[in-house]
Amino acid sequence: MPDPDRDFVxxxxxxxxxxxxxxxxxxxxxxxxxxxxxALVGENGAGKSTLVKIVSGVHHRDGxxxxxxxxxxxxxxxxxxxxxxxxxxxxxxxxxxxxxxxENLFMGRQPLAGGRRIDRRAMYAEAERLFARLGVHLDPRxxxxxxxxxxxxxxxxxxxxxxxxxxxxxxEPTAALSGVEVERLFAVARSLRDxxxxxxxxxxxxxxxxxLCDTVTVM
Numbered sequence: 001m002p003d004p005d006r007d008f009v010x011x012x013x014x015x016x017x018x019x020x021x022x023x024x025x026x027x028x029x030x031x032x033x034x035x036x037x038x039a040l041v042g043e044n045g046a047g048k049s050t051l052v053k054i055v056s057g058v059h060h061r062d063g064x065x066x067x068x069x070x071x072x073x074x075x076x077x078x079x080x081x082x083x084x085x086x087x088x089x090x091x092x093x094x095x096x097x098x099x100x101x102x103e104n105l106f107m108g109r110q111p112l113a114g115g116r117r118i119d120r121r122a123m124y125a126e127a128e129r130l131f132a133r134l135g136v137h138l139d140p141r142x143x144x145x146x147x148x149x150x151x152x153x154x155x156x157x158x159x160x161x162x163x164x165x166x167x168x169x170x171x172e173p174t175a176a177l178s179g180v181e182v183e184r185l186f187a188v189a190r191s192l193r194d195x196x197x198x199x200x201x202x203x204x205x206x207x208x209x210x211x212l213c214d215t216v217t218v219m
Contacts, residue, residue, distance in 0.1 A: 007070065009034045009198040010055070010086075010167050015064030017050050024050040028064070030217055032167065037189060037199045039209040042219030048202055051219075052169055056088045057081035068167075087160035088169045091176060093152040097145035102127040104144050105159050130158040134188050150181035157188060161197075168192060169200040174208060186212050 010032040017025040025047040032038050040048055053059045055066065057075035066073050068084055075081045095104045102123045103110075111126075113119035127140035136154050144152070153173055160168055170189070174182045189199055189212060203209055209216060 008032055008067070009069060011065075011067040012051070012055070013065045013067070015051070015054060015061050015066065017047075017054060017059060017062050025054070025061075028219070032198045032200060033215075034166070034198050035193055035196045036214045037193050037201055037212055039213035039216040040200055040202045040219065041204070041206075041209060041216060046219040048219055049171070052088060052171055052200075052202070055081065055167075055169065056086060082163065082165075085164060085166040086169070087156075087163070087165035087167070088171060089153055089156050089160070089173055091172045092149055093156045095144040095147070095152055095155065098143065100141055100143055101138060101147075101155060102140040104155055105130070105140075105162065126162070127158070130162055133161070133191075134158060135191060136184065136188065148181070149176045150178075150185065153185065154188065157192075161192070165197070167198050167200070169202070171202050172204070173201075174203065174205065182208070 008031045010030070012028055012030040015025060015028045016023070028047060028051055030040070030051070040051070042048055050059065054061050057078040057080050060076070073084060075084070096107070099107070105127055106123050111119040111122045113122070124140050131138050131140070131154070134154065134157065138151060138154060144155070157168070173185060177185065189201070193199060201209070201213055
């Protein structure tokens with residue numbers, strides 16, 4: 001049941017979605033607090049992916065309400081969701097392999113110097129600052145081609161915090177990671193939580209859920 005006495009970064013109230021005769025999501029409710037990591041678990045087909053796609057602006061809900069920072073929102077696109085401060089970190093991110101780590105970070109929003117030239121020095125400096133903030137070592141000048149899945153996820157997380165995302169949704173991010181990579185990702189997730197951001201962690205691995213998350217919602 002909704003808690004009227006708490007302020008939540010993100011709330012879903014009785015959200016539903018159907019595709020023709022198939023009901024993909026029915027009366028889904030979720031309360032996400034800042035400074036927390038909230039697990040979303042459930043069997044395949046329970047509606048987790050549909051919920052993420054609604055929150056991220058891929059699908060439009062058929063019913064219910066979404067509140068962000070206490071205000072009712074209605075995203076018509078992924079761009080609107082990102083602009084509102086919501087980021088999704090997928091299991092296998094899609095980067096441009098021929099571009100550098102930094103160019104992928106700032107694609108479409110490169111800082112400009114005099115004469116409207118791209119300020120590469122500023123880009124590299126900001127990339128280094130972001131990775132240092134996350135506590136990871138990643139060469140901002142190297143090409144994205146050949147990077148591990150774990151490093152690609154870190155780039156997406158760095159991009160999200162550079163855009164001041166306040167909600168990060170991690171959709172089964174550990175599925176293709178080694179044990180060491182999982183521990184690094186969890187350290188990054190905890191640092192984001194400690195900054196006051198709100199995270200949703202989707203996983204089938206209960207040992208990870210209980211190790212990382214503060215709250216669990218079962219679908």
